[in-house]
Amino acid sequence: MAAPLSAWPWEMLGVFKYMLYGPFVAKVWDSRYREANQSSWCLHILIICLLRGMMYLSWNAYSHMLFLTRNRRIFKQGVDFKQIDREWNWDNFILLQAIVAALVLQMLPVHETLPVWNPKGIIAIILLHTAVSEPLYYCIHKWFHRDYLFNHYHSLHHSSAVPQPITGKPSTLEF
Known part of the structure; x- marks a missing residue:
């Protein structure tokens, strides 16, 4: 028997898990027609998710460019199919973070009036993040x-024979 919470809740959806971004897209689309900037936080969450996905895909593509990385590889062997299968759903953590961010922002009473580029807020976020x-x-x-x-x-996080950019983050329910 598997440990509780050892699988993603949307695992049964397969590739349709991306439909969970639908409410974000709908809220952004709706706010554009109301001419109110009420749902800018949904747009920010979507942009952050897109940028994180592109960043991990870029690092993954770079790590597989042997003409650039051949002399700097930690392990000379290539990635086998078992490791590829284990890491196939690497983007689940991005979806989870989007859902958690939406839930947290819904609970904040002032989430609609937060300024986007507040220098004091950026400094506070950096301090909270590092401290x-x-x-x-x-x-x-x-x-x-x-x-x-x-x-x-947590063992899946450390079970990769060849370190990859995708396995260097909490891409499973393990930390």
Whole structure:
């Protein structure tokens, strides 16, 4: 029996999982016709998801360009089909982060009036990220290296024989 929460909730949808971005697109489309900037946060979430996906695809493409990386590879062997199959749904974490961001922004009472380019807000976000978010992430990641959590959740993160840009992030439900 698999551990609880060891699979993505939208795993049964296959390639139709991208339809979960539909509410974001609909909200952006609706806000364009109302001529109000009420749903700009949906547009921002979609743009961030698109940029993150493009960034990971770019790094993955770069890592497979042997004419550029042949002398700088950590392991000389290539990626086998088992590893490709394990890492096939690499973009699930982007979808999860979009859904979580939408839920969090819906709970904030002032999410519609937040300025987009506020220098004080950018400084606050950088400080929160470096002082709270990153240390908390690494503490939780270290916690996932204990026996039960590692065996049931985190082992896939470390099971790749050949390191790839896609396996260097939490692309599974493991941290």
